[in-house]
Amino acid sequence: MLKEKSKERIILGIDPGTAVMGYGLIKETGSKIELISLGVVKMTHLDDHFLKLQRIFEKTTNLIEQYHPDCIALEAPFYGKNIQVMLKLGRAQGVAMAAGLAKGLPIFEYSPKKIKQSVTGNGNATKEQLAAMLKQLLNFKETPEFLDATDGLGVAVCHSFQKISTSGTGKSYSGWEAFAKDNVKRVK
Secondary structure, X not given: OOOOOOOEEEXXXXXXXOOEEEEEEEEXXXXXXXXXXXXXXXXXXXXXXXXXXXXXHHHHHHHHHHHOOOEEEEEOOOOOOOHHHHXXXXXXXXXXXXHHHHOOOOEEEEOHHHHHHHHHOOOOOOHHHHHHXXXXXHOXXXXXXXXXHHHHHXXXXXXXXXXXXXXXXOOOOOOHHHHHHHXXXXXX
């Protein structure tokens, strides 16, 4: 009797930016995740905002064509004091979304706090803490030159972690205490 192959999916995570766009790709097989690739697209040499948007679209399209992801997970722009920066980040995110939508891929969006919470357990974690946890989870040693690369990878891992529980209970918990009380054997 043949053993049923675990469902695989490839997730492209993107941290959109107009100076540096970070990305990471993971392969998910059942509950196991492994690193495929991570990197950055630098656009600091481009003066024109629209050329930067074109570069984001082209690079996202190239990543899709090269790795054939099943979905794209993006970091949502967060509200800051500078509305112009927020607008530029929203445009960068929209262009990355458009590249995925043009290829028929489902798009998912996560706040920076949700990504950090999912990966590190702390929604206020630093970029360095996120990178350290990802290195441990995905067993890679090299530290990227730009933390935008691990930010993009963090979005992909966050999306992977959002799966519905496979235990069959479909139960959700209001907090750690409720989970620990209901799962005594799983908590050390």
